[in-house]
Amino acid sequence: MDKPYRPQLTRASRPLTFTVEARNERGEVLPTDIAGEHPLTLYVDKREIVTLMTLGAAPEALALGYLRNQRLVNSIEEILAVQVDWEVNSVVVTTRSGLADLDGRMEKRTVTTGCGQGTVFGELMDEIESIRLPDDVSITEAAFYGLIDSVRRHETIYKQAGAVHGCALARDSELLMFVEDVGRHNAVDAIAGQMWLDRIDGADKVFYTTGRLTSEMVIKCAQMGIPILASRSGLTQMGYEVAQKTGITMLGRATGKHYLLFTGHHRFKKT
C-alpha cells in the first residue's frame, strides 16, 4: 500500500517548561516549573491569518488543525508544506493552488471569544445542522474508566507546571494521541491536525478534554466526526444545546469513577 500523502513538515517543538523562583507562605524560595507560552503567527501563502499563543509542543499539527477546524482548507492534499521557524515565531503554510476566496472568508470572519478563537461562528452553527454522527458505536463504562485513568497518567506538563489544558483522542480506553497546550482550543486543533496527517477517522473514537464543554468545544468535536466527548470539567448551556442538536454522547465531571452523562445515552453502556 502506498503511504498517504504528507506535506513537507518541520518538527520544531519548543522547550515545554521553564523553571523560575517563587517564594511561598513559609518564606521558602522554591524553584517552580511554569509552562511555556509562545506567540506563533500563521501565514498561508504569505498572508497573515492569526497569532496563536501556544505551548509549542506540536506547532505543525496545530497550524494544520487550525486551518481544518476553521474550514479555511478543505483537504490535507491542498497543503504542500508547513514550516515553523521559532526565530521569528512563525509557521508558514504553502498551499498547492492558493486558498479559494480567502479574502472573502477572512472578511466575513467574526471573532468570537469567551475563551474562544476567531471562528466563523454563524457558519459553524449552520454546519452542525448537517452533521450526522454514527450511532453504531459505543463505549462501556469499564473502558471509559480506563480512559480517564490513562489520561491521568499522561498529563505531564499539567502535573509539572499546571496552566495547560490537555486533550486526548482514544479508542475505547486506548489513548491514541494526547496534546497539552496553554489554550484548550489549541490542544483540540493540534489533534485535528494530527488526525488529518495520519488519516485517522473520528467515527469510532472518543474525545477527552480537561477543559470546559462550551459551544465551540462541542462544535469542533462534532466537526471532527467524533461521536463521544468527555471532560473532567462542567459544561455550558450552549455546549449542551449543541450536543443535543448533533446527538453527540457527552459526559462531564469525569474523574476517577465518577461522571455525569448528559446526552447521547445510547452510546454509553453500563456493561
Next chain:
Amino acid sequence: MDKPYRPQLTRASRPLTFTVEARNERGEVLPTDIAGEHPLTLYVDKREIVTLMTLGAAPEALALGYLRNQRLVNSIEEILAVQVDWEVNSVVVTTRSGLADLDGRMEKRTVTTGCGQGTVFGELMDEIESIRLPDDVSITEAAFYGLIDSVRRHETIYKQAGAVHGCALARDSELLMFVEDVGRHNAVDAIAGQMWLDRIDGADKVFYTTGRLTSEMVIKCAQMGIPILASRSGLTQMGYEVAQKTGITMLGRATGKHYLLFTGHHRFKKT
C-alpha cells in the same frame, strides 16, 4: 459634587444558570445546574466588532471593558449609550463622534488565541514598555488571606454550575467587584468596564482571577493600572515575563493559606 458622566445604559442581564438532567455512575438521574452561555455581538456605531460568548451577567460593562481593553475607545466620555438587546443577542454602542480610524485599527488587528481574544497583541506589548505601576502600595499577608476567603465565599455560579471563571477587584481584603463569566477574558473586561463607569482607579487595588496567568491576563491587569495580581491557578512563561517587565506583584496558586509569590516582592508584606 456633580455625579460623573454616565452613558445611557440598559441593565439586561440574563438568567445565569439552567437546570438539565444528567445520569451519574450509579444510574441516578440528577437535575444538574449548568452555566449560561450566550453569543453577544458588539456593534459600535452600526459597525460589527466582535461576537463575545458570555454568561450574560454584566453585558453592558463587558462591552465597555472590551472597548477599553482593546484600546478602541479612549475615554468613557466618548460613549453616549450602551444598549443590550437579548432578542437579537446584540449590544449596540453609540459614540459621540465616531471612533477615529476604526477601519485602520480593525484591519491591523491580529487575532490571538490560546484562550485569548482578538487583541492588537503587538501594540499591547509595545504599550507595556511604557506602563509604570505605583510602588508605594502594598498588601499584607493577612489581608491577602482575607481576600482569598472573600472570593471563595462569593463564587456563586462556579459553586452551583462550574464552567465559569471569576475575577475580583479588591482593596486589601475588601471585595469591590466580583464578576463571573464563561471566559476569563470576559470577566476581566467586565471589571474594566465597571471601573470606567464608576471612575475607579486601579493604583491601590488588587486584581484576583480564578484563571491562569497567561500573557494577556497580565497585560490587561497592567493596562488597568493595578499593581497586584493574584490567581488560584498557575502561570505561563510569557505571563511571568510580562510581570517582570511591568514590575507587577504577581501571586499564583493562592488557595486557603498557601501562595507562591513570583514577582514584585516589595508590595507584599509578611506582616
